[in-house]
Amino acid sequence: MKITFLGGGNMAAALIGGMVERGFAAGGIQVVELGAEARARLVERFGVRAVASADAAALGCEVLVLAVKPQQMKAALAPLAGRLGGQLVISIAAGLRLADLGRWLGAPGRPYSRLVRCMPNTPALIGAGVTGLYADPSVDAGGREAAERVLAAVGSTVWAATEEQMDAVTAISGSGPAYVFHFIEALEAAGRALGFDEAGARKLAIETVLGAARLAAGSEDSPAVLREKVTSKGGTTAAALASLAASGWHDALIAAVRAAQARGRELGAELGKD
Ligand SMILES: NC(=O)C1=CN([C@@H]2O[C@H](COP(=O)(O)OP(=O)(O)OC[C@H]3O[C@@H](n4cnc5c(N)ncnc54)[C@H](OP(=O)(O)O)[C@@H]3O)[C@@H](O)[C@H]2O)C=CC1
Numbered sequence: 001m002k003i004t005f006l007g008g009g010n011m012a013a014a015l016i017g018g019m020v021e022r023g024f025a026a027g028g029i030q031v032v033e034l035g036a037e038a039r040a041r042l043v044e045r046f047g048v049r050a051v052a053s054a055d056a057a058a059l060g061c062e063v064l065v066l067a068v069k070p071q072q073m074k075a076a077l078a079p080l081a082g083r084l085g086g087q088l089v090i091s092i093a094a095g096l097r098l099a100d101l102g103r104w105l106g107a108p109g110r111p112y113s114r115l116v117r118c119m120p121n122t123p124a125l126i127g128a129g130v131t132g133l134y135a136d137p138s139v140d141a142g143g144r145e146a147a148e149r150v151l152a153a154v155g156s157t158v159w160a161a162t163e164e165q166m167d168a169v170t171a172i173s174g175s176g177p178a179y180v181f182h183f184i185e186a187l188e189a190a191g192r193a194l195g196f197d198e199a200g201a202r203k204l205a206i207e208t209v210l211g212a213a214r215l216a217a218g219s220e221d222s223p224a225v226l227r228e229k230v231t232s233k234g235g236t237t238a239a240a241l242a243s244l245a246a247s248g249w250h251d252a253l254i255a256a257v258r259a260a261q262a263r264g265r266e267l268g269a270e271l272g273k274d
């Protein structure tokens with residue numbers, strides 16, 4: 001499968017790195033990226049072809065992945081408008097709606113509809129991503145399978161029932177790694193405050209999150225039951241969890257996810273006006 005990325009930043013690099021690592025031929029991957037340094041890095045790291053603008057070779061792909069920032073999308077698509085000939089287009093942009101992408105990509109009066117919205121996350125780089133997908137209703141089973149094949153190469157996939165749900169996917173798992181890194185930072189800071197050096201505190205924090213996530217993923221017990229199994233009556237964990245509850249962190253996290261979802265909707269509405 002020939003695949004071209006429009007935009008070669010953080011998320012495109014995570015997807016490309018994960019795909020190449022998992023046996024996707026680098027020769028079949030091209031990147032259209034404005035930045036000369038970013039292009040050179042992609043060529044050096046992954047052996048892909050990187051160009052500054054979408055030439056005929058770049059558009060001679062089966063799958064085009066839109067991986068520029070939402071605010072950059074309309075301008076990035078302008079040179080492609082009306083030039084696509086049936087390629088499956090996968091947008092990974094937060095918020096942007098299929099109808100607006102289709103309008104920007106199509107010819108006047110003829111919106112492009114072979115479109116799938118996807119929301120991956122950066123653990124794709126190590127094949128441990130999770131991606132939500134939603135296809136325009138006109139995309140056939142072959143198109144849906146092709147989108148799923150690309151994203152399944154770098155982790156697991158979940159189909160959303162409605163396009164609206166993509167803003168929720170973005171808020172939970174797209175942005176989610178940042179919440180987890182923030183948690184690791186806090187646990188590491190606690191380790192430092194309790195006398196460990198940086199390396200020791202970081203190792204304790206990261207290995208705890210890694211081990212707990214692996215245990216949760218492989219266990220028949222729910223996360224709540226696993227938590228209870230750590231929490232001895234009258235013990236240390238109970239003291240920590242009571243302190244966390246008093247700080248309202250559980251509701252704070254739910255509010256944070258809702259804020260991310262609202263921002264996704266806002267981006268879609270704001271940017272789609274044009
Ligand atoms: N980062 C993440 O964890 C995730 C991001 N996403 C989505 O992925 C998309 C990209 O995000 P991210 O990788 O973080 O952003 P980056 O800014 O790292 O990557 C975007 C890249 O596209 C380049 N670019 C801008 N305009 C054009 C153009 N017209 N043609 C070609 N290249 C262009 C940018 O160059 P320059 O820097 O010079 O502007 C930049 O290198 C976003 O839409 C985001 O919503 C989705 C899931 C997770």
Ligand SMILES: O=C(O)[C@@H]1CCC=N1
Binds near residue numbers: 174175
């Ligand atoms: O922060 C963002 O907007 C993007 C989308 C999900 C993760 N990063």
